[in-house]
Every structure is written in structure tokens, then in C-alpha cells.
Amino acid sequence: MPEQIKSSDQFTWTYALWLLPFLGADWVYWLAPQWDWGTIDLIVFLVTLIAIAGSLCFNLVLRRWRRALSLVTAPLLLLICLHLLAAAGIAPDSVRFALTRQAYLAEIERSDVGHPFRTFVWDDTFRHKTYSTLVYDESDEIALPKGEQSAAWQQRLQTFCLEKKKECVTLDPGPDNFISVSKIGEHFYILDDSLPAAFP
Numbered sequence: 001m002p003e004q005i006k007s008s009d010q011f012t013w014t015y016a017l018w019l020l021p022f023l024g025a026d027w028v029y030w031l032a033p034q035w036d037w038g039t040i041d042l043i044v045f046l047v048t049l050i051a052i053a054g055s056l057c058f059n060l061v062l063r064r065w066r067r068a069l070s071l072v073t074a075p076l077l078l079l080i081c082l083h084l085l086a087a088a089g090i091a092p093d094s095v096r097f098a099l100t101r102q103a104y105l106a107e108i109e110r111s112d113v114g115h116p117f118r119t120f121v122w123d124d125t126f127r128h129k130t131y132s133t134l135v136y137d138e139s140d141e142i143a144l145p146k147g148e149q150s151a152a153w154q155q156r157l158q159t160f161c162l163e164k165k166k167e168c169v170t171l172d173p174g175p176d177n178f179i180s181v182s183k184i185g186e187h188f189y190i191l192d193d194s195l196p197a198a199f200p
Contacts, residue, residue: 015055015071016078022048023082026092030123032063093122097134097184103189108136117160119167122190131193133169138187146179154166 002139006142022044029037052071059067085091116138123132135142140154149157161168169191171179180192 009062009066011066011070013070013074014075015052018048018051019075019078023078027095028040030096071196093184093190097188101185101188104134104136117156117168119164133191133193134184135169135181135191136187137189140187142171142189142191143181143183 019195022041025037025041025044029035052075056068056071059065059071085144104120107120118136120134120136122134139150139153141149171181178193181189182188182192
């Protein structure tokens, strides 16, 4: 019996796969935006947490030290790999944009002739509120630090917001919110509101 336990006590990378369902939601949620991803994420997180904790306890009781160590380190190595991919430009947002860019360009050409500024809902999974917006800005002034945009750009944004209130964005959301703008493609940016006004 001791030999059987010893032979099963090997380091394994397969524990890293246990995080894939939890991390996978970031990559696929936009394929079915009508689903309740907040609830799905919570359920997947709890199941993953219970599975990891249960397996860790099981391996510690059986004194499978290498298995217990791999259960802790393999997911960390997966997170490091994902971070390196993100640093190389391969992240959920960049992959999604690469797959959907032509559709956004077609929408801009079809409906906004003469408008060098356009916004699209990018992520509204939190209580159906948009806190991440895809912005098309031909002038690229949205990427400038707040306050450095030209008067003409600010006037265009104001006109755009008057015409399309639901698609309006702001670079000055107030003292409780933080806005970040990151470039994702030529003239395309993602504007993130880290504290969305979606809390009750």
C-alpha cells in the first residue's frame, strides 16, 4: 500500500486545466451576451474553489506532497503564461477585436458617414450596464491625457452625445470613477470605467 501511494505522488501539470473554465469566461462571454455571466462566473468560481480545496485536502491526508505542490503551483504557472500572452498582445479583448473588427468597420461605414467618432457596447455583463466601451475615433484624440483634446474634438463629442445619448462616453465621469483608455486597433480604443454606476 505505501508503494502505491508513493507511485501516485507525482508532479502533474493537469491541475492547471482546472482553472480553464473559470478563466475561459473572459474569452467566450461575448459569444452569448444574453446569458447571465455574473451568475455563471460565480458558480464556476465556487465549483473550482471547492474542487481545488477538496483535492488539496485529499492529497495532504494521503501525504502526496508532490501532488499537493502541483495543485498549488500549476495554476500559478498557467496564470504566468496568460500574463505573458497578454504582454505579447494576445488577450481576450485583442482576440475578440481581431475576430469582429470587420463587422464594426462595416457598421461605421453603413450608419455613420461623416461621423469620425462612434461607440459600441463592449462589455455590459454587470446588470446590463456598459462599463467597457469600444470607441472608434478617427482623430485618435481620445487617447490623449484628459484635457489635452482639441476644442474641435470636444465639440464633436458634445454633438455626438446630444445625438446619441445612449452611446455617449465621457473622460470625466466624476470623483468616484476611474476611466482608462487603451488602444486595441487603428482608431479603435477600449474605454473602461473601473467603478461602473451599476451598483444599487
